[in-house]
Amino acid sequence: MRSRVLAQPPAGSGLKPIHGTYLPTPREVLWALRAPEKAIARRRELFGDISFMYSPLEGKLVNPAGPDGCAAVALNKDKAFASEPGWGLMIGRFFRRGLLLMDFDEHRYHRLILQQAFTADQLRGYLAQMQPMVRQRIAELPVGDGIRIHHELKKLTLDIALESFLGLKISRAEADRVNKAFIDCVQACLALIRYDVPGTRWSRGLAGRRELEEFLRRHLPAKRAARTPDLFSTLCHLNSEEGHGLTDDEIIDHLIFVLMAAHDTSTITLATMTYYLARHPEWQERARAQSRELPATITYDTLPDHTLLDRIMKESLRLNPPVPGLVRQAIEDTEIDGYFIPKGTRVTAMPLANHYNPDLWTAPETFDPDRFSDERAE
Numbered sequence: 001m002r003s004r005v006l007a008q009p010p011a012g013s014g015l016k017p018i019h020g021t022y023l024p025t026p027r028e029v030l031w032a033l034r035a036p037e038k039a040i041a042r043r044r045e046l047f048g049d050i051s052f053m054y055s056p057l058e059g060k061l062v063n064p065a066g067p068d069g070c071a072a073v074a075l076n077k078d079k080a081f082a083s084e085p086g087w088g089l090m091i092g093r094f095f096r097r098g099l100l101l102m103d104f105d106e107h108r109y110h111r112l113i114l115q116q117a118f119t120a121d122q123l124r125g126y127l128a129q130m131q132p133m134v135r136q137r138i139a140e141l142p143v144g145d146g147i148r149i150h151h152e153l154k155k156l157t158l159d160i161a162l163e164s165f166l167g168l169k170i171s172r173a174e175a176d177r178v179n180k181a182f183i184d185c186v187q188a189c190l191a192l193i194r195y196d197v198p199g200t201r202w203s204r205g206l207a208g209r210r211e212l213e214e215f216l217r218r219h220l221p222a223k224r225a226a227r228t229p230d231l232f233s234t235l236c237h238l239n240s241e242e243g244h245g246l247t248d249d250e251i252i253d254h255l256i257f258v259l260m261a262a263h264d265t266s267t268i269t270l271a272t273m274t275y276y277l278a279r280h281p282e283w284q285e286r287a288r289a290q291s292r293e294l295p296a297t298i299t300y301d302t303l304p305d306h307t308l309l310d311r312i313m314k315e316s317l318r319l320n321p322p323v324p325g326l327v328r329q330a331i332e333d334t335e336i337d338g339y340f341i342p343k344g345t346r347v348t349a350m351p352l353a354n355h356y357n358p359d360l361w362t363a364p365e366t367f368d369p370d371r372f373s374d375e376r377a378e
Helices: 026-034 036-047 067-075 084-091 104-118 120-139 149-165 172-188 201-225 231-236 248-279 281-293 307-319 351-355
Strands: 050-055 059-064 326-330 334-336 339-341 346-349
Touching: 026 036, 036 050, 036 351, 059 067, 067 326, 067 334, 067 346, 067 351, 084 326, 084 346, 104 120, 104 231, 104 248, 120 149, 149 172, 149 231, 149 248, 172 201, 172 248, 201 231, 201 248, 231 248, 248 281, 248 307, 281 307
Parallel strands: 059 346
Antiparallel strands: 050 059, 326 346, 334 339
C-alpha cells in the first residue's frame, strides 16, 4: 500500500502532513464491508491516529481515529468545520434543512426553537403516550424461527413515531407507504448513481421524499388549528425568543429529519440489542429479573432504575454504532492534533475507531455490558 501526502503544511507552521492512500484496494473494501473495525485498526497501524483516503463519492477524506481527533471534530471549538457541506453531499437531497445540516447562528436559532419540544415535561408526555402502544405492538410480534427482527422493529418504531410524534392514526396501508418512503430516502443516501434515472435508488429516494412532504402537508392545517400533545402539533405552535414561528416548509423539513433520525437509529439499536441478547441469554435473564422487580409502567423518572438494560444498550451501541461517522468539511485551513487540514477537506470522525481501541477498553471485541457499571466505568 503506497503512502501519499494529503497536502504539505504551510512553511513555518509547525504542522505535520497527513499520510494515506488514494483509491482503496479490493481487500480494504472487503474489510470495510465485513469488519470495519479491523479495517480501521489496520489503517491505524500503517498511518497512526489520523490518515486520509480517496472516496469516489466524497473525494479526499480525512479520518481522525483517536479520541482527541474525534473530539476536535465533534466539538468544533474554533468553528473551522461545517456540517452542511459535510453531510449535504450524502443526505442533503433527502433530509435537507434538518438540524444536522445547519451551521453556526442558523443552527443555534433552530435548535433553541426545537429544544422547546424536548423539555423534561414534553418527554414525560411522549413516554406516557408510547407505553400502551409499545405493549400492544410487542404482544403482536411474531414468534418462531426465521423472523426478520429488524423488519419487525422498523414497523414498530415507525408506528410509534406516527402515533406519538405525529399524533396520527392512519391505515396499515398508508403506514406501510410512509415506511417505504423513509427506507427509500435512507437507502438513496448511499446510491452510487446519483441522478434521477428510473429504477435506481436515487430515483426511489426522490419519490420517497415527495411522498413524505405530501403526507405531512396534508395533515399540517389540522395541526396548526389545534394544540395536541405530540411533536407535530408542538412544532406548529413554537416561537423563537423574537416571537417568530416555523414556516410550513421548515416544520416539514424538521419532522422528516427528526423522524428519520429517531426511527432509523432506534431500529438499528433495538435490533443490535436483540442480536446480542440472543447470543448471550445470561444477560436476558439478568435484565428480565431486574425489570420484573420494577414497576410495570416505565416513567421518565424511573428509567434510570433499569441499569442493566442501560448497560446492554450502551455496549450494543459501542460494538455497532448506528451512525458510523460524524462528517464535516473544513471551511478554512485548520489542524487536528497538529496535522494540517486544508480548506475544503472533508473530515469524518469515526466512533468505531475508538470503540474497538484496546487502549480504551478491556477486550474490546467482547460483549461485556458490565464495563459500563459504576464499579468499572470504562
